[in-house]
Amino acid sequence: MSIRPGTEGDIPVAVPRGAELGAPAQTPPSPDKGMFGVKGTGDVSGFGRLARPRPAVSDSPRPYGGYFDDVYDALEEAYPAFSEAIEKVVVDRAELTLHIRPERIMDVCRVMRDDESLRFELCSSVDAVDYLGSDERRFHIAYQLTSMTYRRRVRLEVAVADGVPVPTVTSVYPTADWQEREVYDMFGVVFAGHPNLTRILMPDDWEGHPQRKDYPLGGVPVEYKGAEIPPPDQRRVYQ
Amino acid sequence: MTTPEYASERETTEGRVFTVTGGDWDSVTSSIDPLSNEKIVVNMGPQHPSTHGVLRLVLELEGETVTECRPVVGYLHTGIEKNLEYRTWTQGVTFVTRMDYLSNMSNEAAYCLAVEKLLGITDQITERASTIRVMFMELQRIASHLVWLATTGMELGAISMMLYGFREREYILDIFEETSGLRMNNGYIRPGGLAQDLPESAVKKIRDFLVYLPKKLKEYEAMLSGQVIWQKRTQGVAVLDVTGCLALGVTGPVLRAAGLPWDLRKTMPYAGYETYEFNVPTATTADVWGRYLVRLAEIRESLGIVEQALDRLKPGPIWVADKKIAWPAQLALGVDGLGNSLEHVAKIMGQSMESLIHHFKLVTEGFRVPPGQVYVAVEHPRGELGVHAVSDGGTHPYRVHYREPSFVNLQAIPAMAEGALLADVIAGGASLDPVMGGCDR
Numbered sequence: 301m302s303i304r305p306g307t308e309g310d311i312p313v314a315v316p317r318g319a320e321l322g323a324p325a326q327t328p329p330s331p332d333k334g335m336f337g338v339k340g341t342g343d344v345s346g347f348g349r350l351a352r353p354r355p356a357v358s359d360s361p362r363p364y365g366g367y368f369d370d371v372y373d374a375l376e377e378a379y380p381a382f383s384e385a386i387e388k389v390v391v392d393r394a395e396l397t398l399h400i401r402p403e404r405i406m407d408v409c410r411v412m413r414d415d416e417s418l419r420f421e422l423c424s425s426v427d428a429v430d431y432l433g434s435d436e437r438r439f440h441i442a443y444q445l446t447s448m449t450y451r452r453r454v455r456l457e458v459a460v461a462d463g464v465p466v467p468t469v470t471s472v473y474p475t476a477d478w479q480e481r482e483v484y485d486m487f488g489v490v491f492a493g494h495p496n497l498t499r500i501l502m503p504d505d506w507e508g509h510p511q512r513k514d515y516p517l518g519g520v521p522v523e524y525k526g527a528e529i530p531p532p533d534q535r536r537v538y539q
Numbered sequence: 540m541t542t543p544e545y546a547s548e549r550e551t552t553e554g555r556v557f558t559v560t561g562g563d564w565d566s567v568t569s570s571i572d573p574l575s576n577e578k579i580v581v582n583m584g585p586q587h588p589s590t591h592g593v594l595r596l597v598l599e600l601e602g603e604t605v606t607e608c609r610p611v612v613g614y615l616h617t618g619i620e621k622n623l624e625y626r627t628w629t630q631g632v633t634f635v636t637r638m639d640y641l642s643n644m645s646n647e648a649a650y651c652l653a654v655e656k657l658l659g660i661t662d663q664i665t666e667r668a669s670t671i672r673v674m675f676m677e678l679q680r681i682a683s684h685l686v687w688l689a690t691t692g693m694e695l696g697a698i699s700m701m702l703y704g705f706r707e708r709e710y711i712l713d714i715f716e717e718t719s720g721l722r723m724n725n726g727y728i729r730p731g732g733l734a735q736d737l738p739e740s741a742v743k744k745i746r747d748f749l750v751y752l753p754k755k756l757k758e759y760e761a762m763l764s765g766q767v768i769w770q771k772r773t774q775g776v777a778v779l780d781v782t783g784c785l786a787l788g789v790t791g792p793v794l795r796a797a798g799l800p801w802d803l804r805k806t807m808p809y810a811g812y813e814t815y816e817f818n819v820p821t822a823t824t825a826d827v828w829g830r831y832l833v834r835l836a837e838i839r840e841s842l843g844i845v846e847q848a849l850d851r852l853k854p855g856p857i858w859v860a861d862k863k864i865a866w867p868a869q870l871a872l873g874v875d876g877l878g879n880s881l882e883h884v885a886k887i888m889g890q891s892m893e894s895l896i897h898h899f900k901l902v903t904e905g906f907r908v909p910p911g912q913v914y915v916a917v918e919h920p921r922g923e924l925g926v927h928a929v930s931d932g933g934t935h936p937y938r939v940h941y942r943e944p945s946f947v948n949l950q951a952i953p954a955m956a957e958g959a960l961l962a963d964v965i966a967g968g969a970s971l972d973p974v975m976g977g978c979d980r
Contacts, residue, residue, distance in 0.1 A: 392912070393911055393913050395914065397912075422785055422790075423788060424925050424942055425925050425927060427940035427942070429912075429937070429938045442912075444925060448799075448801055448806075451806050455912075473786070474787055474950075475947060478947070478950050479942075479946075482946075500613055501616040501980075503613075510618060517622065517624075
C-alpha cells in the first residue's frame, strides 16, 4: 500500500509526517474547513493555543518540616562533597525533592543507602520527565527512594541535556536495571556504566524515543461521513 | 527424526533450531547427540500457557538445569503513559484501569490519590467515598489472589483449582458489575470521588460473598496444602531472601513471604487504612510455598477489612464538595449501561443554562491542576504500585509514570531460575504473579 500523496479511488491518502524519522504516521491538521464548516481550530473557549510560562521551581526555605530536615542534615554530614553535589532543595505537597548534579548521583545514592541515619534501602522507582522548552537540561530523572527503617520517602532529581549521559545507579540499586532501560527506551537518556542498556518496551529496531514531548502521539485519522477526525494530538488542546 | 506435524527443524550458524509446538519432545531430543550438544537454548514464550501472559523467557539449559535466564518483556506495550498526556485528568482513569487487568480498582485508586494530592484535596474526599474505595481495593485483592491461585494451580498440575479460582472471582466481578456496570476496566474511582454510589443490591451481594468465600477457602487449603505434589513443587523452590528482594526491588507478597512485614497499608497508610484492623501475614521460608501461604492469609485479612468497611458505611456524598472538581452529572446505571441520570439531563436541557455550561466546560475541558509533582504509592496485590504524576498547571497530565510491581518484580526471575530445574522456572515465575498488561503498560 502506498503512503505517497495522492488519491486512491475517491479517498484522499494522507501524507504521514515524521515517517522518515521513524515516528508513527501523522497527518497534518485539516485545512481551512473542519467538521461542521468550522475554520481554524474551532475552539471558542479562549483557551486554545494559549501559551503560559511554566513557573520556575525555586529553593524552599529552611526549616523544611517533618523528617526532611533530618534527612538533609544527615546527608550533609555523611557526604563530604554535599555542597557541590546538591543544586536545589524543593519541598512541595509534603514531599522532599533533592536536585543532584548528574555526575554525583551514584555517590549520593550510595550514601543514602548505606548511612545509618539515612538507610534508604529500596529504590522504588526511576523514571524521567521531559521538560521540553524549559532550559537546556530538558530531561529530569526522578529517583524515588524509600527508607523502610525510618518509613521515609525522598525524591532525587537529576537534570540533563539531550545526549549527556547520567551515571547508572545499578551498582547501588540493582532494581534500577530495567527502570533505567525504560528511561533510555522512552527518552533516549544514556546511563553510563549500565550493564545492558537496550530497549525494553519498544521493539529493538525502533527509531525515536516515544515519551519525548516532541514525539507525536501518532494514530491514524478517522474518516466519518466525509469529515476527517485527526489523531488525538492534532485535535484542539486546552492547556 | 521428528514428525512434521509437531516440529520442524533447520540448521543455523548457531546450531540446529527446532520449532516445537506440542506433542512428545522425546522425538526432538532423540535426534540430538548428547555428547556434542550439551547446551540447549529454549525460547519459552511469548505465547506459552504458563508464562502468565506474553512473557518470553530465553533459557539456557544443561540437561534440565537452567544456567541462564533472560526475560524479554514489552509485547503488551500500549503506550498508556503517553496517551494520558493527551487526555484530561479524569479521562486518565479509563486508561490506567487497563494497565494491570487483574487489579483495575487498585490502578484507579493509585491514580486518583495522586491527582487528589496534586490538587491538594486529599482530606476533602468524603468518608463514604474512601470507605467504598478501600472495600473495592480489598475485593480486588481477593479477586487477584484467586486468579493467582487458579493459574498457579493449573501450571503446577492442579487443574481443578483453576476452575474453582475463576469461579469464585466471578462473584467479585459480579459485585463490580452491579456497581459500575462493568466486570473489569471499571473506570469507577475518579479524581475527587466515585463514578456513582454503591447500590443496596451490591451491598447484599458483598454480604453474601463474605459468608461464601471462607468456606471455599477451607476447601482449597484441604485440597492443596496437604497435597504431596503441591508441597514438592513449591517447598524450597525459587527462594529469594529479604536482601535479594530489596536489591531487586521486589515488594508485596514475595517480600512478605521472605519475612519482612512491609505492607504500605500499615507502614505508609493511605485512604484511611490506618483506621482498619488487620494483620500483615508473613512467612519465613522465602519460597513458593511461603508465597502461597501469605496470599491465602491475605485473602482472609482482606475479607475482614471488607466487613469492617461495610459496617461503617453510612449514607452521604461520594464527591468532594468543590463543584469545580466534582463531576457535574450524577451517573446512573440504566438498562443500556452507565449514563447521565435522567434528572440531570432534564435539568441541563430544560431548566438551567448555567448548569449546562458548567457541565460542558468540566466534561470537555476538565479541571486545572496546579503545577508540581507527586509520588503516591499503594499496596497493590503484587506489591508497591507507585504513581509519579507531574502537572504543568493544565487540564491534561504533563507526565504520569506507573511504577508497576509486575515490571519491577519480573527482574527477579533470573535470580530464582538460574541453577534450578526447568520445571521450577514455572513455579518461580508464577509465584511472582506477573501481569504483563501491567508490566508493559
